[in-house]
Amino acid sequence: PEGESRVDYTYRLRQQHSVPLLAAFKTWLDEQAPLVLPESLLGKAISYTRNQWQYLSRYADHGLASADNNVLERDIRPFATGRKAWLFSDTVEGAKA
Incomplete structure (x- = not known):
C-alpha cells in the first residue's frame, strides 16, 4: 500500500492474521498436553512444539523475519545429498567419476 514500507505491511498482516492463529494453536497445545500420554507420538510432538x-512464533514479531528457512535448506542441499556420494572420493578425478 501507498506510504507503507514492505516491512511494515508484512508486520501488520502478520499481526492481523498470524498472531490470532498462533494464539489459538498455543491454546490447543496447552489444552491437549495433559490429555495425551507424554511418550506417545502425539505427546512428543506437543511437547516439542x-x-x-x-x-516458532518469532517471525510474527518482525516484518523482516522469514516464516521459513527454505533459502538455507536449498543452499545446503547439494552438500547433504552429495555427502554419501563423496564419502570414498580420494582424488578429484575419483570425485568427478
Missing part, C-alpha cells in the same frame, strides 16, 4: 514455541 511447546518447548520450541518462542522460535
Whole structure:
C-alpha cells in the first residue's frame, strides 16, 4: 500500500492474521498436553512444539523475519545429498567419476 514500507505491511498482516492463529494453536497445545500420554507420538510432538514455541512464533514479531528457512535448506542441499556420494572420493578425478 501507498506510504507503507514492505516491512511494515508484512508486520501488520502478520499481526492481523498470524498472531490470532498462533494464539489459538498455543491454546490447543496447552489444552491437549495433559490429555495425551507424554511418550506417545502425539505427546512428543506437543511437547516439542511447546518447548520450541518462542522460535516458532518469532517471525510474527518482525516484518523482516522469514516464516521459513527454505533459502538455507536449498543452499545446503547439494552438500547433504552429495555427502554419501563423496564419502570414498580420494582424488578429484575419483570425485568427478
